[in-house]
Amino acid sequence: MNDELLIKYIQQTCSESEREQVRLWLAEETDHHRLFELEELYALKTQMRYARPARSEQAYERLLHRLHAQTPETNNRTTASLHLQPTSWKTLFSYAAVVSILCLLSANLIFLAQGEETAGTEAYNTIRVPKGQRVSVTLSDGTNVWLNAESQFSYPSQFKGDRRQVHLQGEAYFDVTPDRKHPFMVQLPSLNIKVLGTQFNAKAYPNEDHCITLRQGSVEVSTPNGKHLQKMLPKDQIYYRKSGKWEHRTQTNAAEASDWINGGLRIDNLPLHEFLPDLERHYDVEIHIQDAAIQDIPFTCHFKNGVDIKEALELLKATKQIDYIIDMKDIYLYKFHP
Template sequence: MDNLKIYVRLSDLLYKDMLGLADEEEKRELDTLLVTCKLKGLDREKIIARLQEKDVFDGKEALQRFKELKRVGKGHRRWIRWTSVAASIVVLIVVGLWLSQEVKFENNMVVSGVINPGQSRAVVTLADGQQIILEQATRKIEESDGTMLHSDSGALVYTANIEKISSVVMYNTVSIPRGGEYRLELADGTKVWLNAETELRFPVNFTGERREVYLKGEAYFQVKRDEKHAFMVHTSMGVVEVLGTSFNVRDYEGEQEVVTTLESGKVMYVSEGSKEQVILEPGYQTLEKRSSQVEVRKVDPIQYIGWREGKYVFEDMALEDIMQTLCRWYDIDVVYADPTVKKFHFTGDLERYESINVFLNFIETGGDVKFRTEGKTIIIDKK
């Protein structure tokens, strides 16, 4: 029996046993598999307690939902998202224990070359052209207009010197490399989380009627409310204008699209090409591609802002798009030995600060793909 069949059978039997629906023969088979997989002594009562806390442990109905989740879709198998229902929690507990025990199977699972997540890294370019590397260490920098820059624990905070504010607008740029992230607090109190491969250009101090910044890449904004001074984020295709709100903007050059997702408050997106104006409510986003109209979509914001909270959430997403996101954060390269796997779709969550290997093992366990690592290159093929 190959590892995928073991995975499916063990999760079926374990869940049926906890529901009280396993017969004697199934219980014996379960005990044998638990011994084989070095999981004998698994605390089932503790798992049941966790499920009951989530209010999702419901006998035969839960078992039926479990089976429905595990149906094979056309062209690919969807691996189970652990946050959805009780069954998926059980499955991930089983697989997680397998991985923690370092169980080895005979197929090509990812078992070597651990690839760790990114960390706080950035470069700030001052108005005079001086470049300073920012990491975890504490640093204090003074701009020529007296503005103080304080860097500590992955955050850079700007504090204006009221007595020396100049009428001349001075710009700084913070650049985040692949495998990096950084937090930024602008002089007006606006907080910005910068994702990997991102650049933000902004005034050291905001003067005039508008607070304007320029973004390449991806950033999450919590704008300090100021009804007299609109906050504007310039992208490659349009401008996001707000008064005070929380939202995410994604504008990577290689993706050829600008995506603005609103978490709270209200924003207006203005296309520079078509001049179209769209006002967003929370839970909606705009998407603009080159030479096309602005599209408005209702979405689950966590799929687009989860990275800021330490989690990537992928919902029925093509493997190519998933890996494109992971390449930036883990600073890896991807080679597709079989290009057809790019279009396979998967649903799942990834803890942003854990090794990528755990995530790839989950996908491989329940999907039609296999992964192999060579240094920081991941080679993807069809099973």
């Protein structure tokens, strides 16, 4: 496999035929996937800006310090590749250290479960993304998954059997590799999704409303008890409320649902108390409503990548509906008084 083609695949600049060529190559041998993991770490331009620069650089220095004492044999566990982008990478590592690099980098930048969980007969890895962070992972079949802050995602090191089963609590965007003989199944806290090959966003944090947005292809969404089942078309949205209410919307702006991938945060006519959990996850803060009169005030706004928490609060304050006080990571919201 040509290295230049791998880098084009990582940077999403290759054609559809080249993309399929890489996916077929990845599926051939485990060693191919490990080499691809290294290529992803070394790419001149990774796909997203997920990790905070200071945190990334600290992890990188720890990695350099520890790599000299480790060999591939000490960390030979197969894993999917994790993409986290610091502001800059220094000198490239040696190919012999690929597995060690993946394990150490994962441990420093996100929480990747050290032990393996079992679901049926397959061994599962679990990724836990902290508040204020985002991460992407490429699964063994070539499927790409982007994970939002405070998400937990479990997946097998290698898919086996007649289906590709994963588990999600939180928010993720999926670009699923087509395989009609092996449907891709996503188990959420209150919904199940069946996929053949498609792109969609799933937001399913525990104890919150679930929302599935389809961008391309087709998926089938159902409740575990079978009461609700819906085949979705592009631009469809399914809302499953905590109350048990099922809503099917058509002709939505599917691209907006995954705006968080690029570091943005979009609020569309939501009452204050409903979107505060998104603000808390996005900025790694705790927000406290001090005046019950403001909790149902609706807001519509779009915070672009790079907008910090103070700038976001100033935008909300500009509506002359709320005011705020920041105390370290705690934020207190009050009714606005001129």
